[in-house]
Amino acid sequence: MSPEYLTPASLPEACAALAQAGPTGRVMAGGTDLMVELRARRLAGLEPSGLLVDVAGLPELQGARLENGELWLGAALTFSQCQDHPLIREHLPLLAEAARRVGSLQIRNVATLGGNLGNRSAAADGVTVLAALGAVARVASAAGQRQALVEHLAGQGLAPGEIIVGFALPAPASPTAAAFAKVIRRQAVGIARFNLAAQLTLEGDGQIAAAGIAVGAVFPSPRRVPEAEALLLGRRPSPEMWEQAAQAISDDMLRACGERPSMVYKEPALARVAASALELAWRRGLANPGRRP
């Protein structure tokens, strides 16, 4: 029996439908991960059943806005919208840059930011960016609403019946001092071997006052690397400093993953990519200061 499909008109209706469906209810947005999963189940002889609750059109999950210095990103934003939205391009060029690197145009046109977190992939590009930016996810269910750091939610996952409504984050003080890097096998598929998002806050003289650095695909879920962030603070940037921070990132990966055959390639590759990305973020901030404090 195929799953039933529901297009609710509002968030409370979606929450109630999921609560009623129990463990067989699933949230669906762009379907780029979920359809692949359901097809795999069917091919394995496990006929998918239950209820699919399509949240992509819910009004509560749409758009991006800036209020009192805080940005709000709806969970139903597609990566194409993240790429083109004027507010995101101005205040979160890091997210726009990462969105451009997601899959193909067909995928970007339907794949959502909420689905990127809901899928709990270690390599989720949008989640790596949101983690670096310290974004907080707002989640709703029939039991009410709660908030959690994206970085934590990526590790812990959602409770049954929960819907990601959107993400709140402070507008970066130096929006242009940012860079996203990603190493992939094939552009057509786009899933990262590893990805890295860096957002720096620069002082007037180019010193780094704050840093958010997150890495994906080398940990169980995308997460920040506080040791690398701390190495950048209050220092005058130099090639040695970028290399030390990059080394801290690849050391963290080695601690998390242990010695594996792939580390012979991954460890120096991550260190090199990280050093270049951090320096690029800083140089972009210097060249185009934006709203420096």
Ligand SMILES: Cc1cc2nc3c(=O)[nH]c(=O)nc-3n(C[C@H](O)[C@H](O)[C@H](O)COP(=O)(O)OP(=O)(O)OC[C@H]3O[C@@H](n4cnc5c(N)ncnc54)[C@H](O)[C@@H]3O)c2cc1C
């Ligand atoms: C060919 C291809 C290329 C891809 N390339 C990339 C890439 O380069 N980078 C990348 O990061 N990903 C990539 N992906 C993975 C996928 O496109 C992304 O993870 C996407 O963001 C998923 O969003 P969606 O709206 O399609 O989610 P769906 O498939 O609809 O859902 C995914 C999961 O999240 C849950 N979910 C969805 N929305 C919500 C919500 N609002 N609240 C709670 N749970 C929710 C669903 O229940 C499901 O478990 C690729 C996938 C394919 C098929």
